[in-house]
Amino acid sequence: xxxxxxxxxxxxxxxDIVIVDPAEIEPWLTDWRGVYKGGAQAVVRPTCTQQVAxxxxxxxxxxxxxxxxxxxxxxxxxxxxxxSSANVVIALDRMNRVRSIDTIANTLxxxxxxILGNLRRAAEAEGRLLPLSLAAEDSSQIGGNVATNxxxxxxxxxxxxxxxxxxxxxxxxxxxxxxxxxxxRKDNTGYDxxxxxxxxxxxxxxxxxxxxxxxPLNRVRSxxxxxxxxxxxxxxLLRSVYGRCGARLQAYEYFTDACLDLxxxxxxxxxxxxxxxxxxxxxxxxxxxxxxxxxxSLLEEAIGEALENDLCQDAVVSASMGQLQTLWxxxxxxxxxxxxxxxxxxxxxxxxxxxxxxxIETAERRLREVAPDCRLFIFGHFGDGNLHxxxxxxxxxxxxxAKEWETRIASTVFDEVxxxxxxxxxxxxxxxxxxxxxxxxxDPMHLRLMLQIKQIFDPNSIMNPGKLL
Numbered sequence: 129x130x131x132x133x134x135x136x137x138x139x140x141x142x143x144d145i146v147i148v149d150p151a152e153i154e155p156w157l158t159d160w161r162g163v164y165k166g167g168a169q170a171v172v173r174p175t176c177t178q179q180v181a182x183x184x185x186x187x188x189x190x191x192x193x194x195x196x197x198x199x200x201x202x203x204x205x206x207x208x209x210x211x212s213s214a215n216v217v218i219a220l221d222r223m224n225r226v227r228s229i230d231t232i233a234n235t236l237x238x239x240x241x242x243i244l245g246n247l248r249r250a251a252e253a254e255g256r257l258l259p260l261s262l263a264a265e266d267s268s269q270i271g272g273n274v275a276t277n278x279x280x281x282x283x284x285x286x287x288x289x290x291x292x293x294x295x296x297x298x299x300x301x302x303x304x305x306x307x308x309x310x311x312x313r314k315d316n317t318g319y320d321x322x323x324x325x326x327x328x329x330x331x332x333x334x335x336x337x338x339x340x341x342x343x344p345l346n347r348v349r350s351x352x353x354x355x356x357x358x359x360x361x362x363x364x365l366l367r368s369v370y371g372r373c374g375a376r377l378q379a380y381e382y383f384t385d386a387c388l389d390l391x392x393x394x395x396x397x398x399x400x401x402x403x404x405x406x407x408x409x410x411x412x413x414x415x416x417x418x419x420x421x422x423x424x425s426l427l428e429e430a431i432g433e434a435l436e437n438d439l440c441q442d443a444v445v446s447a448s449m450g451q452l453q454t455l456w457x458x459x460x461x462x463x464x465x466x467x468x469x470x471x472x473x474x475x476x477x478x479x480x481x482x483x484x485x486x487x488i489e490t491a492e493r494r495l496r497e498v499a500p501d502c503r504l505f506i507f508g509h510f511g512d513g514n515l516h517x518x519x520x521x522x523x524x525x526x527x528x529x530a531k532e533w534e535t536r537i538a539s540t541v542f543d544e545v546x547x548x549x550x551x552x553x554x555x556x557x558x559x560x561x562x563x564x565x566x567x568x569x570x571d572p573m574h575l576r577l578m579l580q581i582k583q584i585f586d587p588n589s590i591m592n593p594g595k596l597l
Contacts, residue, residue: 129169129214130363133190137170137216140182147171149418156217160200160209161467164560166209168195171217177297177305177316177336183218184334185303194301196330198272199243201264206329207277210329210594218269218334220271227337228253234342235294235311240271240335247340256342259286265539271335277327279555281379281413286343286513288555289326297337324581329557331590332585346378351452353441355406360485361456362410362510365439367411370511375543376423379413380511387462387507395461396467402442406570410440410510411459414513426481444519462507466518469532472505475517475541478554484515491544495519498540499533514554517541538565557595566596 138146148170149154156171158164169192174180187194193207220241227237231254238247245266246257251258262268262280264390272297278289281549286292295309308322325335342431356362362382370377371563382577385405392398412431416423424445431443446452466472479487488506495502506516519537521529542552544567558566567575575597582589582597 130192132472133186133192137172137183137186140186141174141179141369145173145175145179146174152402153217153454156219158211158234159202159205161203164205164469166195166215167211167213167357168209168215168217169213171219174223174554177223177299180218180220180223180299180334180336181303181305183216184299184301187216188301188303188588191588191590193310193590194218194334195592196220196271196275196334198241198269198275199264199267201262201268202276202559203476203556204561206504206557206559206562206592210310210560210591220269220334220336222545223336226250226391229256229342230311232254233291235339236342236350237295237311237337237339238270239337242270242271242273244268244270244273247457250322251342252345254526255345257345258292259343260289260292260340263463270338270340273413274326274335274338274555275328275330277555279449279509279512279514281509283509283514283555284380285375285378286372290323292341293322293326293338294341295339295518296323296325296335298332298333298335301588301590305336306486308319309337309339324585326433327557329559329596331582331596332591344417347417348420349413349415349422349452350424351411351413351425351446351455352431353401353444353455353458354410354412354434355408355442356403356410356440357407358485359488360407361439362408363482364484365410365434366481366511368429368434368437368439372433373414373426376414376416376426377412378513379509381411381459381508381509382408382461383411383462384408384505387465387505389459390465390469390505391458391461394465394494395457398457401444401455401458404442406441409458411455414462459507462505464590466505469520470527471521473519473530473534473537475519475545475552476554476556477515477517477539477541477545477547477550478550479513479515479545479550481510481513481548484510484513487544487548487550488515492543495537495539498536501525502533502537513550538562543567543568560594563594563596571586585587
């Protein structure tokens, strides 16, 4: 570490912005799951874009590594510093201002440190919808959502974060401010540079502001939980429901009975939804701007037809907002139930939708050859091909099992994913967790081009070391 750098950083930004006390730095060094822990000489909590620029300019001058940090809800260690004590963590939580909401152009411009759930509520107060919705939306920050190209439960209708971004303001490692915060729907003036920051995981610069699309507010929602025996049956149910309900289909979530059992065991206030247990469950949500009765009738007709055609075994349709929220909790509480159960090996994967059932069959077969008694917890956004394929220790095994088996399990799962033409990361990014597998599986030409782009933006390689590239 260079004492001159730290002195200059404090002089430039002020003691109220720069934290140097090791005890106060400590909470910023660990990820949400408690898997990763790093080191840092300072935590910087800027209140404006210029302070971010001043900080990065100094870090670049002194070759100090920088780790951007949002809401710390990621699962891949992408916002956690490595072991170097030279790191500076830049936390954007104080940059939380909604800059504008335009209900004619239907846009929202906000600081990168705004909590996603707060932005969704701000849009709703103006009669508009910000459709990005995650289980961690009341903790995650929009800058982190953009930097990881977050997905969530509504991708089947609205697409990933990338499809909602109109403009970005970011600070480059040199301290220069990339002013791309336009809200234009059409701009054909060359390369769309903002796209490079989306999904870059803080390796090219720090996103400080975002301009997002807003949509009409869906004032009515209807949800059904359907019981299915196999993933293949769930796929046929998706085909049928989408054919009947079209663009009103907002979410199509799948989870196995093992996931349900985990939630019922570790989450209070939830009950078994059907008299009998089934192989899996599908949560379907329709949403529209008006006509609650019509939406409810459409969903009931679609599910009635599915029951007649043996596309599901049983179903319950929400009759109230309270019941709708309870049905959603059966799906949304899975991650917290896993956390209570102990360390799980999490694999956020994407597959061609029609190949999901075959993958689930063959992947389990391969895993049983490697670790016969492991427990599988499979859930995810079936409607857009994203599975959370999670593996946990055998019943009664020590919690250290996950660490010991992590490499073998990941290699088995990811090899099978690639055999099906899938992706080893659907929505959580690469971070530290998947960096080795990313370099192993990514097309060499793609890697070469990414490294060249990284060199242009960050020639001194100070941005988020040990992540992605």
